Amino acid sequence: MGSFLLAVQAVLHWINNRLLAVGVVLASTALAVMVLAILLQVFFRYVLNNALPWPEEAARFLMLWMTGLAAPAAYRRGGFVAIDMLEYALPRRAAAALSLVQLIISFAVLAVAVQLGWNHIGSGWLFNSSSLKLPLDLIGFQAVRVKLAWMYMSVFAGFVLLSVVNIELMLRALLRLLGHEDDLAPIPGLPMAEAE
Amino acid sequence: MLIWFLPLFLFLLLIGLPVFFGLLAAPGIMLWLNEQERDVALLYRNLYNGMDSFPLMAIPFFMLAGELMNRGGITLRLVEFSQALMGHLRGGLAHVNILSSMLFAGLSGSAVADTSALGSMLIPAMEKQGYTRRFAAAITAASSVIGPIIPPSGIMIIYAYVMGESVAALFLAGIVPGILIGLSLMVMVRIMADRYDFPVASARTSWRQRGQASLKAFFPLMTPVIIMGGILLGIFTPTEAAAVAVAYAVLIGMFVMRTLRLRDLPDVLSRSAATSAVVLLLVGAAMAFKTVVSLSHAPEILADIILGLSENPLVLLLLINLLLFVIGMFLDAGPAIIILGPVLGPVFTGLGVDSIHFAVIMCVNLTVGLATPPMGLVLFVASSVSGERVETIARAILPFLLMEVLVILLVTFIPGLSMTIPRLTGFAN
Amino acid sequence: EYTLRATANSNEEDEDYDGLVVFKDYVEKASNGAIEVELFIGTQLCSNGAECLQGLADGSIDIFISTSGGAAGIFPYVQVLDLPYVMSDDRIAEHVLSGDFTRTIRDMALEDSGGKIRLMTIGNTGGWRNFANTQHRVQTSADLEGLKIRTVVADLPQELVRALGAAPTPIPWPELFTSFQTGVVEGSKNGITDIMNMKFPDAGLKYMTLDRHAYMGALWFMSNDSFMAMPEDMRQVVVDGFYQLQQATFASPKRKSIQAYKDFVAAGGDLYVPTPEEKAGFAEAAEPVYEWFKQNVDGGEEAFNALTEAVTLAEQEVSAARAADIQ
Numbered sequence A: 001m002g003s004f005l006l007a008v009q010a011v012l013h014w015i016n017n018r019l020l021a022v023g024v025v026l027a028s029t030a031l032a033v034m035v036l037a038i039l040l041q042v043f044f045r046y047v048l049n050n051a052l053p054w055p056e057e058a059a060r061f062l063m064l065w066m067t068g069l070a071a072p073a074a075y076r077r078g079g080f081v082a083i084d085m086l087e088y089a090l091p092r093r094a095a096a097a098l099s100l101v102q103l104i105i106s107f108a109v110l111a112v113a114v115q116l117g118w119n120h121i122g123s124g125w126l127f128n129s130s131s132l133k134l135p136l137d138l139i140g141f142q143a144v145r146v147k148l149a150w151m152y153m154s155v156f157a158g159f160v161l162l163s164v165v166n167i168e169l170m171l172r173a174l175l176r177l178l179g180h181e182d183d184l185a186p187i188p189g190l191p192m193a194e195a196e
Numbered sequence B: 001m002l003i004w005f006l007p008l009f010l011f012l013l014l015i016g017l018p019v020f021f022g023l024l025a026a027p028g029i030m031l032w033l034n035e036q037e038r039d040v041a042l043l044y045r046n047l048y049n050g051m052d053s054f055p056l057m058a059i060p061f062f063m064l065a066g067e068l069m070n071r072g073g074i075t076l077r078l079v080e081f082s083q084a085l086m087g088h089l090r091g092g093l094a095h096v097n098i099l100s101s102m103l104f105a106g107l108s109g110s111a112v113a114d115t116s117a118l119g120s121m122l123i124p125a126m127e128k129q130g131y132t133r134r135f136a137a138a139i140t141a142a143s144s145v146i147g148p149i150i151p152p153s154g155i156m157i158i159y160a161y162v163m164g165e166s167v168a169a170l171f172l173a174g175i176v177p178g179i180l181i182g183l184s185l186m187v188m189v190r191i192m193a194d195r196y197d198f199p200v201a202s203a204r205t206s207w208r209q210r211g212q213a214s215l216k217a218f219f220p221l222m223t224p225v226i227i228m229g230g231i232l233l234g235i236f237t238p239t240e241a242a243a244v245a246v247a248y249a250v251l252i253g254m255f256v257m258r259t260l261r262l263r264d265l266p267d268v269l270s271r272s273a274a275t276s277a278v279v280l281l282l283v284g285a286a287m288a289f290k291t292v293v294s295l296s297h298a299p300e301i302l303a304d305i306i307l308g309l310s311e312n313p314l315v316l317l318l319l320i321n322l323l324l325f326v327i328g329m330f331l332d333a334g335p336a337i338i339i340l341g342p343v344l345g346p347v348f349t350g351l352g353v354d355s356i357h358f359a360v361i362m363c364v365n366l367t368v369g370l371a372t373p374p375m376g377l378v379l380f381v382a383s384s385v386s387g388e389r390v391e392t393i394a395r396a397i398l399p400f401l402l403m404e405v406l407v408i409l410l411v412t413f414i415p416g417l418s419m420t421i422p423r424l425t426g427f428a429n
Numbered sequence C: 001e002y003t004l005r006a007t008a009n010s011n012e013e014d015e016d017y018d019g020l021v022v023f024k025d026y027v028e029k030a031s032n033g034a035i036e037v038e039l040f041i042g043t044q045l046c047s048n049g050a051e052c053l054q055g056l057a058d059g060s061i062d063i064f065i066s067t068s069g070g071a072a073g074i075f076p077y078v079q080v081l082d083l084p085y086v087m088s089d090d091r092i093a094e095h096v097l098s099g100d101f102t103r104t105i106r107d108m109a110l111e112d113s114g115g116k117i118r119l120m121t122i123g124n125t126g127g128w129r130n131f132a133n134t135q136h137r138v139q140t141s142a143d144l145e146g147l148k149i150r151t152v153v154a155d156l157p158q159e160l161v162r163a164l165g166a167a168p169t170p171i172p173w174p175e176l177f178t179s180f181q182t183g184v185v186e187g188s189k190n191g192i193t194d195i196m197n198m199k200f201p202d203a204g205l206k207y208m209t210l211d212r213h214a215y216m217g218a219l220w221f222m223s224n225d226s227f228m229a230m231p232e233d234m235r236q237v238v239v240d241g242f243y244q245l246q247q248a249t250f251a252s253p254k255r256k257s258i259q260a261y262k263d264f265v266a267a268g269g270d271l272y273v274p275t276p277e278e279k280a281g282f283a284e285a286a287e288p289v290y291e292w293f294k295q296n297v298d299g300g301e302e303a304f305n306a307l308t309e310a311v312t313l314a315e316q317e318v319s320a321a322r323a324a325d326i327q
Ligand code: NA
Pocket: B104, B105, B106, B107, B108, B109, B110, B146, B147, B148, B149, B150, B151, B152, B153
C-alpha cells in the first residue's frame, strides 16, 4: 500500500515539477506584457492624444491567466495564507492527520469549482469581448471578436492545476501519516515577493 | 440560517484551512444546506468577476516595482540620505532606521520587504555602535509598518477595491497617519536616548555632504512624486501609475544606478507573479464571500448586535479598534481587511463615519498588527534577519507599539488627520 | 411559491429602482402572494452587463436591467437604440418601445442566448443623451470639432463622436470627474440626471446642448427558464408587471430631470436648445453612422430596419392621433 502510494506520488511530483514551472514562466511573461500594454495605453492617451481601446482589456486578460498559471505553484509550496497555530501545537502524526482533513475540504471546494468553471466557460462562448479582436483584417479577412470564454478558461485552468497539486499534497499528507516522511522528495522552492 | 456561514468560516480558519478555501467553503456549505444551489454558481462567478478588474492590476505592478527597486541599490541610498539628515542626533541610527522606513514606504507597499531590506543593513550597523540587537530588531520591525500606510499600499488597493472606494483617496488619506507613526516613534527614540544614553551615528554632516547624499537619493525619491503627482494631476490612474513606477524602476535600476541586470528580470517577474496570483485569488474569493454576506443580511444582523453594545459612535470606534487590534495579532492585514471590511464597513458608515476615514482606521490598525505578537509577520522576519528570538523582540517592541496605539487613537478620533488631504485635493467629500 | 430575484446596478435614487418597486408591488399583489420579488440594488450580485446577463443565463438571477452598452457584448444589435436622431421625442419613443420592435429584439436575443435570456420590455433610464462640455457652447456640429469627448469602450459611440468631428476618449465612469478637472476629456454624452448625480458641473462641465441625440433605453431581461417554469396565468402577471414597470420608467425620468436641469443652471450651467435647422445639421453629420452600424454590427441591419419601420409607423399613428385629438 505504502509503496504503491509512494510511486503514484512520485509520478505526480515529477509531472507537477515540470507543469508548474512552465506555468510560472508563462505567468511571468504575462506580467511583463501587462506592464507593456498599460505603458502603451498611457503613451497613446497622453502623448499622442489618441486613446487605444484594447490595452485595458488585454491586460486584464493576461492578469487572469497570470493568476491561473502562477497560483498553483504558490499553493504547492505553501504560499496560501493560513493560520497554522493549531498545526504547530499538535504532535507530528496528529498534525499530518489535520492537514489531511484540510486538504480534503480544499479538494471538495476545488472539485465543485472545476465543475462550475466548466459551465462558466460554456456561457462564455455567448459573449464577445468589448474591445479584443483577432486582427484577421490585416490578412484580408474580417476581424473576429474574441469570445469571453478564452478569458474564463484562465481561472478554470487555475482550478484544474490547483486540484492536481491538491491531490499530490493529499498523497504526501497520507504518506507522512503512514510514516513515510523521509521517502518524500522535497517540493522545489518558489521565490515569492512580500505582499504585506 | 445562512448567517451560520460566519462562525463556520471562523472554525475552518482556526483549524488551519487556507483563508482562500475557507472563504469559499463556508458560504458554499451553508448555501448547499440551505438548498440554495443556484447561489453556489453565483459564488463562482463572483470569484471570477472579483479578479477581473483593472484597479486590482495595481497590486502586481506595485509589487513588481518594489521588487525591482529592492534589487537596485536603492535601499542603501535611502539610508545614506537619512543618515546625512539625522545621523548626528542622539540615537542617530535609530532615527535613521525610522526615516529610511518612511522614505522606503513611498516606493513600496510592503512592511515585510522593509524589514528584510533595511533590517539586514541597519541591524548589524546598530549593533556595531552599541545598541542591543533586540532594540535594533524592534525598531526595525516597528517602523516597517509605515510601509503599507504611506502610499503606495497593497492593502489599501485591496480595501478600496473590495469596498468600492477610490484608491487615490485612500492613498492620500494614509500620508498623514504614516508620517505621524514615524514621528511618534522618533519621539520614543528621543525619550529612550536620553535615558539609555544612545550613541550618535556620525558627526553633523556639512550641507555639502547632505547635498551629495540628496543627489544620490534623488532618483529613488522621485518615485513617490511621480506616482502621487501623476494620480493627483489626473495624468494616470493608480494602476497606470504603478506601471509607470515599474518602468521607472527598470530605467533607474539599469541605467542610473546600474545595479539591476537584464538577467535579474525573470526572477523578479516570477516572484511578483506568484505572490500577486495568491493575493488576487484571495480578493476574488473575498468578493464571492461578500455576495453571501449581503444575501445573508449579515451587516444588518451585526449592526443590531453592535448597536446593542452602545449607540455612541465614539465608544463603538474604540471597541472596533480593540477588535481590530486583537485580530491583527493573529491574522495578516490583507486577509483581515478582506474578511472584515465588507462586514464592518457598512455598519460604521451607517453610523455616519466617513467611509474613507473608516478605511484608514482599519488599514492603520491592522498594519500595526503586523508588528504585534504572537503572530506578527514582521516580527518573524525581524527575527530571521537579526537572529534574535521572536519573544525577545516582542518585549523590546512594546514601547514603540504603545506609540503606535496612541497614533491609532488619534487617527480614529480626529478624522481631519486622514481626511484633510483627500478633501483638499477633491478626492473625498 | 416563486421567488424572483431582481437586480439593478444603480442605486435607490435611480428610475430603475422606481420601476422595480412598481413591478414588485404589482406582481406580488396580482399573484396573490404566489410570486415574491426580491430586489438587489447595487452590485452585490453582479457588477456589470456581462456578469449579470450570465447570472440570468445560469439561473442565479431572474431579472436584470441593462443599458444597451451593457448588453452589447452578447446582443450587439441592441445598440440600435444608441443610434443618434432616429426617434424624435418621448412620445414616438414610447410608442415604438411598446410595440413589435421590442418583440423582434426579444426573438433575436432568445436565439443568440440559446433560449436563456428573454427581453421583457424596454423602458427608459435617464431620459435622453445630450452633448455637454467644459469649453464652449455647441450650436452646430462644427462646434464639436476637436473636442475630446468621453465614451465607453465600444465601437458605436466612438464612431458617432468621430463622425461629428470630435475625438472619442474612453474613460471609466468613476474617473470621469477628475478627468474633466484635469482636462483629460472635455466633454461627454450623458443624461442630465447622471451629470448632476456625479456633480460634473463642479468639475467644469458647464455647456450643454439639448440635441437629445439618443434615447437612453433600459432593457429589462429575465431568465427564460425562470419565466417558462411558471404556469401561463403567472406569466401573464409577470408580463403585466413589466408593462407597469415600463410605464413607471417612462414617467420617472421626466419628473426627475426637472430639478436636475434647475440645479444645472443654478450651478452656472449654460443650456442651449438647438433650432430645428441646427438639429437637422447634427443629424446629417451623424448619418454615416447608420451605414457603419448596418455593416459592422452583427444583426445590425435587421435591428436597424425593425427600428426605422417602427418609427415610421409610430409617426403615422401618433400624428393621426394628434390630428383627431386637436379637432
Ligand atoms: Na507604501
